[in-house]
Amino acid sequence: MATVIVVRHSDIPGTDPSNPIFDGWSNPALNEQGIKDAEALAEKFAHIPCKHVVTSDLLRTYQTAEILATMMGAKVEPTRTLRPWDYGMFTGQKETAENFRKLQYYVDHPDVPVPGGESFHTFAYRFAATFEKALLYARKHPDETVVLVTHSRNISLVFTILRGEQMNAVNFDETPDPAGFVVLKLKKDKWQVEK
Numbered sequence: 613m614a615t616v617i618v619v620r621h622s623d624i625p626g627t628d629p630s631n632p633i634f635d636g637w638s639n640p641a642l643n644e645q646g647i648k649d650a651e652a653l654a655e656k657f658a659h660i661p662c663k664h665v666v667t668s669d670l671l672r673t674y675q676t677a678e679i680l681a682t683m684m685g686a687k688v689e690p691t692r693t694l695r696p697w698d699y700g701m702f703t704g705q706k707e708t709a710e711n712f713r714k715l716q717y718y719v720d721h722p723d724v725p726v727p728g729g730e731s732f733h734t735f736a737y738r739f740a741a742t743f744e745k746a747l748l749y750a751r752k753h754p755d756e757t758v759v760l761v762t763h764s765r766n767i768s769l770v771f772t773i774l775r776g777e778q779m780n781a782v783n784f785d786e787t788p789d790p791a792g793f794v795v796l797k798l799k800k801d802k803w804q805v806e807k
Contacts, residue, residue, distance in 0.1 A: 618766075621762070
């Protein structure tokens with residue numbers, strides 16, 4: 613059965629669920645817990661037939677992908693297209709209600725770039741193009757699981773894309789925890805989410 617697994621990278625330094633920040637294109641390595649979580653996830657995935665783990669080229673995702681690929685006997689393929697939204701001036705700031713309100717302006721006006729970053733549409737369509745290629749590859753190779761390692765906001769877009777909604781209808785609360793994942797399976801010619 614055609615299967616795509618979309619993984620969120622593991623924990624990074626400064627990860628504090630009670631006080632999160634916008635990481636964006638910052639490039640920290642995994643912290644000790646992040647490495648342990650990625651190793652635990654790799655053990656779960658060890659039996660899955662996979663030749664390629666496609667990942668964002670940022671260090672935290674690449675390290676997560678490398679740990680998974682080593683256990684799965686797969687090749688790591690980094691790409692800039694799986695990077696998160698470049699938040700520009702919001703990168704490194706706390707995810708406060710006020711900052712979310714300000715960032716929402718750029719979601720509501722998706723062709724306006726964030727100062728120092730990129731527009732929401734640039735991010736969304738960049739990710740969507742690679743995600744759609746992964747779905748197509750999985751259809752053509754149903755005996756091989758496709759694994760994508762990416763970022764929280766990208767995974768939120770997965771649900772938006774599968775529902776056929778406008779990109780800026782995204783719900784950023786729809787995402788797994790670090791080292792979490794969603795499994796997509798093609799059933800009756802329709803992709804279905806198995807969390």
